[in-house]
Amino acid sequence: MAYAHTLHGTRYVFPDLRSLLARATPLRSGDSLAGIAAASAAERVAAQMALADLPLCRFLDEAVIPYETDDVTRLILDTHDRQAFAAIGHLTVGGFRDWLLGDADGPALAALRPGLTPEMAAAVSKLMRLQDLVAVAAKCRVTTGFRNTLGLPGRLAVRLQPNHPTDNPRGVAAALLDGLLLGAGDAVIGVNPATDSPEATATLLHLLDEVRARYAIPTQTCVLAHVTTTLACIARGAPVDLVFQSIGGSEATNRSFGVNLAMLAEAHDAARALQRGTVGGNVMYFETGQGSALSADAHHGVDQQTIEARAYAVARAFDPLLVNTVVGFIGPEYLANGKQITRAGLEDHLCGKLLGLPMGVDVCYTNHADADSDDMDALLTLLGVAGVTYVMGVPGADDVMLSYQSTSFHDALYLRAALGLRPAPEFAAWLDGMGLPNAGAIPAPLAPALIGLG
Amino acid sequence: MTPPARWLDLRRHTPARVALGRVGNAVPTSAHLAFQADHAAARDAVHAALDVERLRRDLAGHGLASQLVRSVCPDRGTYLLRPDLGRRLAPHDLAPAPGRLAFVVGDGLSAVAVQRHAPALLAAVVPVLEPQASIVIATQARVALGDAIGAALAATAVIVLIGERPGLSAADSLGVYITWAPRLGRSDAERNCLSNIRPAGMPVAEAARRLIWLVGEIRRRGLSGVALKDDTPYDRSTEVLGT
Numbered sequence: 001m002a003y004a005h006t007l008h009g010t011r012y013v014f015p016d017l018r019s020l021l022a023r024a025t026p027l028r029s030g031d032s033l034a035g036i037a038a039a040s041a042a043e044r045v046a047a048q049m050a051l052a053d054l055p056l057c058r059f060l061d062e063a064v065i066p067y068e069t070d071d072v073t074r075l076i077l078d079t080h081d082r083q084a085f086a087a088i089g090h091l092t093v094g095g096f097r098d099w100l101l102g103d104a105d106g107p108a109l110a111a112l113r114p115g116l117t118p119e120m121a122a123a124v125s126k127l128m129r130l131q132d133l134v135a136v137a138a139k140c141r142v143t144t145g146f147r148n149t150l151g152l153p154g155r156l157a158v159r160l161q162p163n164h165p166t167d168n169p170r171g172v173a174a175a176l177l178d179g180l181l182l183g184a185g186d187a188v189i190g191v192n193p194a195t196d197s198p199e200a201t202a203t204l205l206h207l208l209d210e211v212r213a214r215y216a217i218p219t220q221t222c223v224l225a226h227v228t229t230t231l232a233c234i235a236r237g238a239p240v241d242l243v244f245q246s247i248g249g250s251e252a253t254n255r256s257f258g259v260n261l262a263m264l265a266e267a268h269d270a271a272r273a274l275q276r277g278t279v280g281g282n283v284m285y286f287e288t289g290q291g292s293a294l295s296a297d298a299h300h301g302v303d304q305q306t307i308e309a310r311a312y313a314v315a316r317a318f319d320p321l322l323v324n325t326v327v328g329f330i331g332p333e334y335l336a337n338g339k340q341i342t343r344a345g346l347e348d349h350l351c352g353k354l355l356g357l358p359m360g361v362d363v364c365y366t367n368h369a370d371a372d373s374d375d376m377d378a379l380l381t382l383l384g385v386a387g388v389t390y391v392m393g394v395p396g397a398d399d400v401m402l403s404y405q406s407t408s409f410h411d412a413l414y415l416r417a418a419l420g421l422r423p424a425p426e427f428a429a430w431l432d433g434m435g436l437p438n439a440g441a442i443p444a445p446l447a448p449a450l451i452g453l454g
Numbered sequence: 455m456t457p458p459a460r461w462l463d464l465r466r467h468t469p470a471r472v473a474l475g476r477v478g479n480a481v482p483t484s485a486h487l488a489f490q491a492d493h494a495a496a497r498d499a500v501h502a503a504l505d506v507e508r509l510r511r512d513l514a515g516h517g518l519a520s521q522l523v524r525s526v527c528p529d530r531g532t533y534l535l536r537p538d539l540g541r542r543l544a545p546h547d548l549a550p551a552p553g554r555l556a557f558v559v560g561d562g563l564s565a566v567a568v569q570r571h572a573p574a575l576l577a578a579v580v581p582v583l584e585p586q587a588s589i590v591i592a593t594q595a596r597v598a599l600g601d602a603i604g605a606a607l608a609a610t611a612v613i614v615l616i617g618e619r620p621g622l623s624a625a626d627s628l629g630v631y632i633t634w635a636p637r638l639g640r641s642d643a644e645r646n647c648l649s650n651i652r653p654a655g656m657p658v659a660e661a662a663r664r665l666i667w668l669v670g671e672i673r674r675r676g677l678s679g680v681a682l683k684d685d686t687p688y689d690r691s692t693e694v695l696g697t
Contacts, residue, residue, distance in 0.1 A: 029535050032535075033535070033536065033537075033538070162470070163470075164468055164470070165469065168467070168468070170467040170468075171467050171468035171469075171470070172468075173467070174464040174465075174466075174467035174468045174470075174472055175464075175468050175470045175472055177464060178461075178464055178470075178472035178473060181461065182476075332534045332535060333534070333535055333536065333537050336534075336535060366619060367493065367496035367497060367499075367500055367619060367620045367621065367622070367625075368500045368534055368563055368619055368620075372493065373489070373490075373493070394470075395468075395470040395471045395472045395474075396470070396471020396472075396474055396481065396485065396489060397471075397489065398470070398471050398489065398492075398622045398623070400468070400469050400470045400621075400622075400623055403619065403621030403622075403623075404621075405493070405622065408471075408481070410474070410476065410479055410480055410481050413476075413479035414479040414480065417479050441460065441461065442460050442461055448460065448463070448464070453463075453464070453467060
């Protein structure tokens, strides 16, 4: 079905829903690279006006990727709850924006989740300014648990990311302790392995679990290996708290990651069966990021923000403890500069929250993007106001394994202090008991020698 | 504001920026500026132009002939936003290169890396692998530009030396990609890779040893890529610097 809008005397026609969404998307390099972006600023606004007039129910009749050929589309439509949708079923996309900014409160937004599709969330976010993306996200409340409780009001969690270029156990342990001393680690202590083998992954899993047990930290650990590697580790009895996987918003994107929905379901069941959580049973950790579908030539002509939101439908099918977009990692051909990274981070955060995900953001950039630490400070602060569930904590903001810049332990301290936010309650109590994060020296119970650092 | 000695001791175990100290919730001035300096070096490396004439002189000094090509990318700004253009060869009269292996040196994301390490690495491997080789120097080049060059030269394999995306700890890492039977449309999974070639990473001598071994295996088995070496470390950073 074609859509059209006349602006300033020019009639703009959009042949189908996916092209309407793409043309309405605020400028970013990935959509230009894909050849689907609006050709002019006026065409973009015309598309936004046409989108604003579109009834939300249209998204239930026209899939952006065909139902027959894509299991993510099938997941979205087969699990759609018409009863929950009824609350907004009479609205256009523009009317939905007004409702979100006006009447909608936390309970109404929570009730809406099963009735909302990723495409609806993406569409409405395209009509929003940054302050709208912040204001609506701040109304959403998503709570999950494993060994602590994440997402409560007034809380900000941090993933402690103690990566090392060669997975050296002492190197990982040193960065881990540095992060604990600075109050990080309530979201998860999660290592990206340099080598994705069951042996290397199991070694790291045992290390992280021993540190957690030795220091009695109320948190969860994760080695961010491929799901098949983690399943192999579970089979050999390694201590797996959370199963990690990168996911995307089309069947072909997930195939490029070497996964499908059945594998994720198998991993979810396997981790649940271990019953290692003490306060909750959320056992999955997903990462996403705009551009992955285009990078894998698996985007089907859908703009990168809409297909990113579709990845959240995959995530929510498995009740994750944590989901984060790695917003600036992929490079300038997808998000060119600080402005584009900032908007994408806030869009992803809002869409994830609207769909019911415990959404964090890896606020980050690479050295070939036109971005720097000032851009990261701005996005981090905006996300804090928006109620982001967690951010990353990397020593000095410099990941020496993945060669990109994220947020630091110090950045998280800044954000908590600036906005009066506290760590997850169980973790906050542990920090208080250790006199952290304001001890000038390493407290005796956290002696480095206890974790093999002489 | 100096951290206590034991906290500082953590630095012995990792190159990560641990034990930076604290002023309020921020890092002290010295650590802040050290980070800015490293980022500046990386940014400058991304935007530096390859000094082609100097590279040709350095190669000639090792007895290596060379010729020049470029991708269809007009400038660095376009290069960063349009990787597809960096993979397409501008029209050229490529001189036939003697031998069955084609060697390509591309600027990639760090001309600094190429300038510093490519001549020494080529000097170590070319006499062993293909003594008569002529080196193709390519500017505004992505890895896959080597496929077009290798195909044009009818090479059995193409070896691309290319500047890797600079990190904060090193702006001069060189990568090497080897592709058997190069032609348009080869995927990254069909290549083998050596990365982080620099004095504090993989020194040139070690890279040369590994490269000679890898090329020998690729020639012996008549294939390259994951089928050859399925224990290649999975690394998101190489995924992005890629193609």
